Amino acid sequence: MTAQTLMYVLTDANANNNKFWEISRDETGRVSTRNGRVGTAGQHRVLGAGDALFHAKIREKERKGYKRVEVLGQPSGPGGVDKAELIGAAEAQIGRGDPVISALVRQLAEINRHQIIAASGGQMSVDLATGIVSTPVGVVTLSNIRRARDLLIRIEPLVRSGDFDSPDFLTPLEEYLMLVPQKVGTRRGWHRDFLAATDALARQGTFLDQLEGSIEIAEDRLRKTRESETGSAEAPRLFDVSMRVSEDPGLRARILAFFQAGRHAKHASSNLRVARIFEVTLGDMDRQYREDGLKVGGVKELWHGTRAHNLLSILRSGLIVPPENGSIHVTGRMFGNGVYFSDQSTKSLNYAAGYWDGKVSEERCFMFLADVAMGRPWHPDRTGASVKPPAGYDSVFARGGQDRVLNNEMIVYRTSQVNLKYLVEFEK
Structure with missing residues (x-):
């Protein structure tokens, strides 16, 4: 049996829900879950084993309104992956031994990390080793980001008018957060504050840009992991x-x-x-x-x-x-x-x-x-x-x-x- 992990999210502003549910089965068929509020580590449980149990639990969550979030697989493998790390590659391929340029690369990486933290109110960060920006549940796919952009544009007029309790705002906002999961407030009414700041829409737009930019990096890293496992990997030329x-x-x-x-x-x-x-x-x-x-x-x-x-x-x-x-x-x-x-x-x-x-x-x-x-x-x-x-x-x-x-x-x-x-x- 092939190991598999799936991620689901349920966002319901009126019920004050912003929850994730992750289900996994390993090569032996053992089924385990992890769940909690988005942005937390959540709680882990082992449920048992078997294909029937795995699919039954998924159907149960889907009936409750949980939506699957498509995320890129998490790379794991031998140390050869290190050769593909973005910042190390940038220092080597841009700096070329020049300490001034290498220091600039590190400065730009730190600026990027700081901006992500600021744009997300401290809820997101970036892996300086890889340059990968991710949501709390992982790096989402390009199709998620494209759909999220459309939703952001759709709710823009309602944000401008401050109409935060309208179903025309709440429904797409909840869908948006199930496509691009983010930590939100824990008190009821958090939906009124999430996009209320004057630059909140622009910050979400910037965040989507950065997520999109991370997809190629993450996919390169996953490819490098697969190649390293077969012994065919070579250090990629990321910066020309x-x-x-x-x-x-x-x-x-x-x-x-x-x-x-x-x-x-x-x-x-x-x-x-x-x-x-x-x-x-x-x-x-x-x-x-x-x-x-x-x-x-x-x-x-x-x-x-x-x-x-x-x-x-x-x-x-x-x-x-x-x-x-x-x-x-x-x-x-x-x-x-x-x-x-x-x-x-x-x-x-x-x-x-x-x-x-x-x-x-x-x-x-x-x-x-x-x-x-x-x-x-x-x-x-x-x-x-x-x-x-x-x-x-x-x-x-x-x-x-x-x-x-x-x-x-x-x-x-x-x-x-x-x-x-x-x-x-x-x-x-």
């Missing part, structure tokens, strides 16, 4: 990146001048200053840019602001165009799902510094300086999540004060039009 601190005074002077030229004193991040400059080459993005972006032409040097907790993911996989049903963000996407840039430095720096979370919250943050192939830009006459440039145009250039925006925004819809050249660190 070269990176070093720039010591070129001419380059620094040029970047400082470009930053100052686009600085706006009214932007909340305008008091931040340039610290270190890192020269960066992302192998796959660089290759795609040479094959596509250079042919598009119209190259502009532009800023791209991103939160520090996203950097390791970008260094691993490059920039991405957000999915159509991507996360909820406070500012929305004024010109559809693309990659956003600006030549106005502090406009982009506001994103990096956390301004859209309600304030400039980061004392140290980062922006990329990139070559962006704008080709033939379209000056938009409208905004909206579905807005994209018409046929014959390669990008959007929304001019500040002219095209429905206050600051210049440049958007491309293929990452092959972008070449990330420098990672610029800022500090107070």
